[in-house]
Amino acid sequence: MYFHVSGQLHQTGAVLEPGHWGELVRSYRSNGPMPDGQTLPVILWETALEAARIALRPNAPSRFDCVFVVETLEEATSFRSRYRPGGLIYEVESVDAGATIYRGDFALISSLGYPLPAYVDYMPPIAASYWTTEAHEHPEILHAGSVRVMSLCP
Secondary structure, X not given: OEEEEEOOOOOOOOEEOOOHHHHHHHOOOOOOOOOOOXXXXXXXXXXXXXXXXXXXXXXXXXXXXXXXXXXXXXXXXXXXXXXOOOOEEEEEEEOOOOOOEEEEEOHXXXXXXXXXXXXXXXXHHHHHHHHHOOOOOOEEEEEXXXXXXXXXXX
């Protein structure tokens, strides 16, 4: 079992498909909407992370084509309070038992001290670390398969 935080209401038994985050990130393009000041760092992070994944861990699931889950209710509650206030926490299970997963450390890309140097100076090495170091502070699981909603957590 895993836990998933979402801003959407899902019914018990609903199947969540991988790729929702990728659809959002990919909506920003030269012939479409341009990212605003708050979205631009997210796009830069995801670009750096995907480049590092391709170079260092090409068989790991892409952040663009996964369902983000965590291992404990405590981690889900912590993530929700810090990054998705008002989000709902679901207990989910893998639909595909053979789905590829990767356990990354979200703290590497979310718990940065300030002031920060230029994006090009700190994002590439941190993105590489995301794919090469063991997750321990804020582990997130990139689940490459579908997950089924088992229950809404209180």
